[in-house]
Amino acid sequence: MYNTKKLIKNAFRITKVRNETAVRLRVPGGHMDAKYLKVIQELAERFGNGTVHLTTRQGYEIPGIKMVQMDEVKQCMAEMIAGIESSCGVVLEDAVNGYPSAGTRNVSACVGNRVCRFANIDSTLLAQKIEKVIYPNDYHLKVAITGCPNDCIKAHTQDIGIIGSVMPDYNEEKCIGCEACVDNCKKKITNALSVENFKVTRDEDYCLNCGECILKCPMGAFSRGEKRYRIVIGGRTGKRNPRLANTFIKNASEEVVLGICKNVYNFMHLYIDRSLPKEHMGYIVDRAGFDVFRREVLAGVKLNPEAKVSEPLNPGYFYRRRADH
Amino acid sequence: MRLDSKQSEAAFLNVVKDYTIVAPTIKVGEGRFSDTDIVTYGNVESLSEIVFDGITQFSAKSVLSPIRETLFSYENNNSAKAKDVGVEMKPTIVFLRACDINSVEVLDAMFLKNGGRQDSYFSGRREHVKFFLLECQSPSASCFCVSMGTSTTKNYSVFVRKEENGYAVKINDDAFSKYFSHGTKAEIEPAFVTEDLSPLSIPDSVDNSLFNHEIWKEYSRRCIGCGRCTVSCPTCTCFTMQDVPDAEDQRKTKRQRIWSSCQIKKFSLLAGNHDFRTTNGDKMRYKVLHKIVDFKKKFGFSMCVGCGRCDQVCPEYISMSKCIEKINAISVSDGEQ
Amino acid sequence: MVSNIYEGNEVKIVKIHKHTKMERTFTLGCELVGCPGQFVMVSVAHAGEIPISISGFSSDTFEITVRNTGKVTSRLFEKKIGDKVSIRGPYGEGFPLADFQDQHLLVIAGGTAVAAVKPLIEYSLTSNDCAARKLDLLIGFRSPKHVLFKTELKGWEKNGGVIVTVDTTENDDEAWAGGIGFVVDFVKYVDDLGPETKVVVIGPPLMMTNTVKELSRHKVCCKNIWTSFERHMKCGVGKCGHCRIRDKYVCVDGPVFNYVEAASLID
Numbered sequence: 058m059y060n061t062k063k064l065i066k067n068a069f070r071i072t073k074v075r076n077e078t079a080v081r082l083r084v085p086g087g088h089m090d091a092k093y094l095k096v097i098q099e100l101a102e103r104f105g106n107g108t109v110h111l112t113t114r115q116g117y118e119i120p121g122i123k124m125v126q127m128d129e130v131k132q133c134m135a136e137m138i139a140g141i142e143s144s145c146g147v148v149l150e151d152a153v154n155g156y157p158s159a160g161t162r163n164v165s166a167c168v169g170n171r172v173c174r175f176a177n178i179d180s181t182l183l184a185q186k187i188e189k190v191i192y193p194n195d196y197h198l199k200v201a202i203t204g205c206p207n208d209c210i211k212a213h214t215q216d217i218g219i220i221g222s223v224m225p226d227y228n229e230e231k232c233i234g235c236e237a238c239v240d241n242c243k244k245k246i247t248n249a250l251s252v253e254n255f256k257v258t259r260d261e262d263y264c265l266n267c268g269e270c271i272l273k274c275p276m277g278a279f280s281r282g283e284k285r286y287r288i289v290i291g292g293r294t295g296k297r298n299p300r301l302a303n304t305f306i307k308n309a310s311e312e313v314v315l316g317i318c319k320n321v322y323n324f325m326h327l328y329i330d331r332s333l334p335k336e337h338m339g340y341i342v343d344r345a346g347f348d349v350f351r352r353e354v355l356a357g358v359k360l361n362p363e364a365k366v367s368e369p370l371n372p373g374y375f376y377r378r379r380a381d382h
Numbered sequence: 383m384r385l386d387s388k389q390s391e392a393a394f395l396n397v398v399k400d401y402t403i404v405a406p407t408i409k410v411g412e413g414r415f416s417d418t419d420i421v422t423y424g425n426v427e428s429l430s431e432i433v434f435d436g437i438t439q440f441s442a443k444s445v446l447s448p449i450r451e452t453l454f455s456y457e458n459n460n461s462a463k464a465k466d467v468g469v470e471m472k473p474t475i476v477f478l479r480a481c482d483i484n485s486v487e488v489l490d491a492m493f494l495k496n497g498g499r500q501d502s503y504f505s506g507r508r509e510h511v512k513f514f515l516l517e518c519q520s521p522s523a524s525c526f527c528v529s530m531g532t533s534t535t536k537n538y539s540v541f542v543r544k545e546e547n548g549y550a551v552k553i554n555d556d557a558f559s560k561y562f563s564h565g566t567k568a569e570i571e572p573a574f575v576t577e578d579l580s581p582l583s584i585p586d587s588v589d590n591s592l593f594n595h596e597i598w599k600e601y602s603r604r605c606i607g608c609g610r611c612t613v614s615c616p617t618c619t620c621f622t623m624q625d626v627p628d629a630e631d632q633r634k635t636k637r638q639r640i641w642s643s644c645q646i647k648k649f650s651l652l653a654g655n656h657d658f659r660t661t662n663g664d665k666m667r668y669k670v671l672h673k674i675v676d677f678k679k680k681f682g683f684s685m686c687v688g689c690g691r692c693d694q695v696c697p698e699y700i701s702m703s704k705c706i707e708k709i710n711a712i713s714v715s716d717g718e719q
Numbered sequence: 720m721v722s723n724i725y726e727g728n729e730v731k732i733v734k735i736h737k738h739t740k741m742e743r744t745f746t747l748g749c750e751l752v753g754c755p756g757q758f759v760m761v762s763v764a765h766a767g768e769i770p771i772s773i774s775g776f777s778s779d780t781f782e783i784t785v786r787n788t789g790k791v792t793s794r795l796f797e798k799k800i801g802d803k804v805s806i807r808g809p810y811g812e813g814f815p816l817a818d819f820q821d822q823h824l825l826v827i828a829g830g831t832a833v834a835a836v837k838p839l840i841e842y843s844l845t846s847n848d849c850a851a852r853k854l855d856l857l858i859g860f861r862s863p864k865h866v867l868f869k870t871e872l873k874g875w876e877k878n879g880g881v882i883v884t885v886d887t888t889e890n891d892d893e894a895w896a897g898g899i900g901f902v903v904d905f906v907k908y909v910d911d912l913g914p915e916t917k918v919v920v921i922g923p924p925l926m927m928t929n930t931v932k933e934l935s936r937h938k939v940c941c942k943n944i945w946t947s948f949e950r951h952m953k954c955g956v957g958k959c960g961h962c963r964i965r966d967k968y969v970c971v972d973g974p975v976f977n978y979v980e981a982a983s984l985i986d
Contacts, residue, residue: 170416177416204416223416229629230450234622235609235646255624255640272414275610275643276449277440280412453725456764464764464805466723497957497971502721593985620960623725623953625767635765637725642953642961649961650951650986653769653788656924658950658986668986672963679966 085188086181087115145185158193176204178221216338222266224282231278238270291339300373316358383565405477441616469506485616525690602663609643611692727805755838756813766794774834784834824851829922859902863893944978
């Protein structure tokens, strides 16, 4: 009666009530025009049970939809999903038939520098650019963008997390030696700064490029240089082997970020375990090996000079697993 | 005089040949926060770079008192004798509002009068600097120059107003007439603010009981002691002196004077670790009373010129004018008792 | 042409006396015309400049007594006889010598601060015209090994009442025959204290506050008490702003203040 595989691919869900579904709406970067809320309200009230769930990935999920009405729902939401996707540069050729794929999850993002003082980047904008590179795609992949190492979006729990960072420029001629940057870095961050003879030095090995020294400096002696990104990979939750992501590349340029996001699908395509309904990227890296991952995702990617590639991932932790019997 | 855009820029090009021009300008992407700009003082080379409205983040005081100024140099490890570096400066024009022009009197009082002797580095710069006036058609939300008596000035060489199709200038200093001779004659007068949005009364003196008043405890809780209020202030002049190794040649040392601030750590710290002001409320009290009472007692006029920068730059939204209101309320009620 | 107020004169170190591990007196080879209570800015090349009170005057030399607590002082301690330092000053208002003439003068000093009153004591003992009628000294140190100017103290004892006390003798190997306790506890042993006694109190902030309280219990008039302020100073000439208290600059208006004024100067 219903092709569940197709239904799922269209971002509908098999729910616990037979013949009842829910639809998930993508909001790449978690930021959209308020006008779409009217459409969401209409969908929920006309087809659903009058409620809306805010998903952990910053989408909207409208529950209580009768499967029989799925085509009407697709019609009703076509203009909205095409509009939201086109703001990312993604063209949905056939929006009246709903989303073309749901494997690659909504690219979520913190509020970013549109609002937040700590953010080093426009997180939403980068999420939208990544959406353009990776969507639509059936491989299950979770990507999230956060504006600074506070990591409010929990980029460390994603297959690929992007953490906005900045190269701080220090101008000794503007520094009054108040040590606000040094004290703050020592107390709150990694103690990467030190001061001697009224001059601040920054230990790049320890610096997170979080930009707090820029925020703290009353003089503007620390100012914003290039925007850079920390790419963390292999974060995951789940029932087997959860772990926080590890730094893969520090201080990558936007081109590197986009290049890697694109290449990761080749890697998954080559090494995924097809006996499983889906496999998280991190497990594939674990099986194929970090070196293989690095080779595949960096193929054709020109690393910017400041970019530093890190070493293999931590193992995470395993739920206690009973021995085979 | 009135000059159209073309005439003005041509005139300005000639001024630029003879002077360094420092004026409010927009620095794109140089804000503290990501993807933000700031309006602050900087060198400009055309009139179009000048921002004629709004408050700059920093004042122009660094022209007269650089953030880090080398006073002496030691040539090598063994030299005990310091060499006076002196002042080298091209004649400079600074575009200032009335409050900021009046703020220069405070700098003069400190560097030229206090202690009975002149600071040769300051006086060396001072004589190279001319002021061009920027007018204020209306007060901004945080400023209170009328209350401080600093809303007007005659102490400027040229007044420049940006108009729809060019610029209007009033020349007070004949040395500048030659640059603007191509314009059409017109009587131009600058506008000055005549009423603050929130007028303040300033107490003449304060009772010592104010020192332990509850209001400072509030500031201890709110203020983070970052010093933004003082480094942006056009009248704060405190500095430290440090011997700093030359970046290029470690055998050489420079004796630098570097801006300091009563709000930052170690300002009042003695060798042996005794500190005379440890809470941020005490630091706030020390600063505010200097601005409105203590300096005036010594020099006869207020230090604060009401430019409103400290209010604008405070990350904790602490307001100088609100603080003055509080002090005044306390002083008035004490007087009634 | 305005002269440079930050420019010092090079002077030779002609003598170094080691009082304790931490304190030394440097005798500098040039004449300095100044008044007891004044200070000089001492500059050590490549290290920086600090204010130090003058601890002695003579016809062709003067002395500074230094406690080794920071970057400049530690570099100064590396200097040997014959090495040069740079000096500016003397600066500030010293003690009001005329007010002490023919009066009973009590000088109370704690720790290194004794260096700042040493010229006053020496002046009072040697000057013919403006000397005090009677001079009493009450000087406190942390422990016997912290005692400074041992030779001078002996000399002063010949000429007036001298009480030397130490806070404690614990953890100290040196023999001690003087008083034990804070100076404030020894004020009562000074003879003839009264409203007209002129008193100079100098030392750590807490010691000064407590001692002034004790003096008022002995009926000493506030207007007859003087003190000397130690404050963070970078220039010594009223420019850097560090030593300002209200409308006063300690480097210019002080460091010596009458207590009536000092009490109103809240940092």
